[in-house]
Amino acid sequence: MLRLPGVIRRNPIHSVFAGIALLIVAIGVWHTQLEIDAHKSRVAEREARSLPAPPAATGINASSVAIAAPALLPQKQPQLEWPASLRDSEPDGAVTLDALGQVQPSIELRRLFDYFLSALGERDVAAIRALLLAHVRDRHGDAIANQVAALFDRYVDYQQALAAMNAPPGEALRERLERVRDLRHRLLDPAMAEAFFGDEERYTEYVLDRRDALADRSLDAVERDRRLQELDARLAPEQRAQMQEANTALLVDEQNRQFDALRLDPAQRQAEREALFGGEAAQRLAAADAEQTAWDARVAAYVQARNALRADARLDTAARDRAITALRARSFDAAEQRRIASLEAIGQL
8 A cells, every 4th residue: 555644744735636636526516417306206106105004093995995905915026127337236335223223324325325326327316216215125124215215315305406506706615615514404404414424524624624734834844744733633543544545546646647748658657656655556556557558448449349330330229239238248347348338328438
């Protein structure tokens, strides 16, 4: 693993860049268009069907019989087809329950929501919701699935509002963070907002404070180091480890962009990386470069062959689809095929 702390002390300007980049990631906006109207109509329909039967004292009518029937006559749930990008993968995250067996908002639940929502582009929100609830119902039953559904709907509403939030000209990053925090508290409620985003918000504030300390010209070297140590003490040990890994990844990414812009040859890249990260890490990064170059070449060859098949007038739609599927299978292993299919589904390839 790369040793970040020494790197940061020797190169404070890199820490500023890493902090800003991390902030942008932390409070970035989803730009996916969610199909909320259709989703809510389906939600209302499903909830109407899932209402409990009224007490016997109120009498029985046709609608109450229809609602009660599933409990009396178990019915087999239809098998839902999973999106290509999620097939053969284990759902990330989990449903967490409190001491009373009720659903408790947690970062694990947010990860579960994000796992299913990663299929946007292949499926609409209503289909993703149905798939999520089938997954939860299979493991926890109808009552827990109903609770998860309510939290998921609020999370989707929040994501839609976040996507529609435009930053005013000249808005400071702290102001942006505060507006996002207010939105979360309004649409999710404070407890859910804390469970889903509390650690992320505190870390973002830490990044901003660290950036300000590094940019403060009124501080001498000793005062700046003391201030940075105070800020670091606010982080839990696991957060410090995550920060080091995230900042290192950002530094590597920024350095690679600079290398590409300057058109440095492999020997120059190696020398620069050794100066910043050390010889062993530089070797690993060179190997990663080679892997990425090989991957890019394979993808380019696939896209060229796929586009030729798409343009072949001799093939009808079914034959063209079969040929492209066979080409994908020849070009990539199973995990890579899912990655390629997902990129194609969202128009990125």
